[in-house]
Amino acid sequence: MQVTQRLRWAGFKWRAVLQLLLGRETAALAVFDAMLREFPGDAHAMASRAHVLAQLGRPDEALAAHRALVESWPGVGAHWFNLGYLLEAREDHAGAEAAFRRATELSPELDRAWYGLGLVLIRFGRLDEAIDALKRNTKLQPxxxxxxxxxxxxxxxxxxxxxxxxxxxxxxxxxxxxxxxxxxxxxxxxxxxx
Incomplete structure (x- = not known):
């Protein structure tokens, strides 16, 4: 990315941050949309947009945005954790388990993913596996x-x-x-x- 592009990118980011600090999530969403038009597939913009959609109480759009994010950036554990979190909130426990497992494979240090996986496994009654996941969580976050x-x-x-x-x-x-x-x-x- 050239210097002028980096400056444009940073300008979008800080405008969105300002909108969020002011409690103007809809305005921040518009900034992230504009950012994605100029920088298609940008991981930060995609993740932030998905997060803001969830904050705005638009779960279907947030879920679609998170799915697009993990499709574009499949090697980032945090993105899979966030997808798992949304799936768990929708009571799609099988989908959440798969997302949390992927998150722990990609980022074994991601304590929240181990915790989420543990909760899903408890729901399924797979307690031996849940114990293992929760022990990993407590080791990482004692x-x-x-x-x-x-x-x-x-x-x-x-x-x-x-x-x-x-x-x-x-x-x-x-x-x-x-x-x-x-x-x-x-x-x-x-x-x-x-």
């Missing part, structure tokens, strides 16, 4: 309570109270409210510090 919470719930549902208890103890160290919630929901009591 201080986030979400993966730990789901992991403890799976162990409790599988009648593995000692595994759930270990997780509750772990959460007591940095997320005591989540640990207390798990104790209430699972009926698995854990003494503080023990």
């Amino acid at each position: 201080m986030s309570p979400y993966g730990w919470y789901q992991l403890a719930r799976v162990h409790a549902n599988r009648q593995e109270p000692e595994e759930a208890r270990k997780i509750i103890r772990h959460l007591q160290r940095f997320e005591p409210k989540v640990a207390a919630q798990l104790e209430r929901e699972t009926g698995i009591a854990v003494s503080r510090g023990g």
Whole structure:
């Protein structure tokens, strides 16, 4: 890209950012549309446009935009994660699983994709696979309570109270409210510090 093209591209990007900061999503969408007319297939513009469509509550258009994005840029894990997220929201669990799996293949460090995959696998009742996915999530994001919470719930549902208890103890160290919630929901009591 030549210098003048880079400047034009940056101008579009910053105009869209300004519109978003002002809460003017429709105006930002128009900027991304103009950006794509000048820079067809630009990954940033395509991803941003898809995101804004989702923010505007236009799920069919957002989904179509995300599908076009992964078709144009199939090697980017984050794009597959976002597609999976939208599919999961539409309760297309099989589609979401495929998208999350692709995201984890392309970007094994993408903790959110492992979490999304874990949730989908829980819905399907494939708990062994869900445990594996959630363990990957918690390894990548050890201080986030979400993966730990789901992991403890799976162990409790599988009648593995000692595994759930270990997780509750772990959460007591940095997320005591989540640990207390798990104790209430699972009926698995854990003494503080023990």
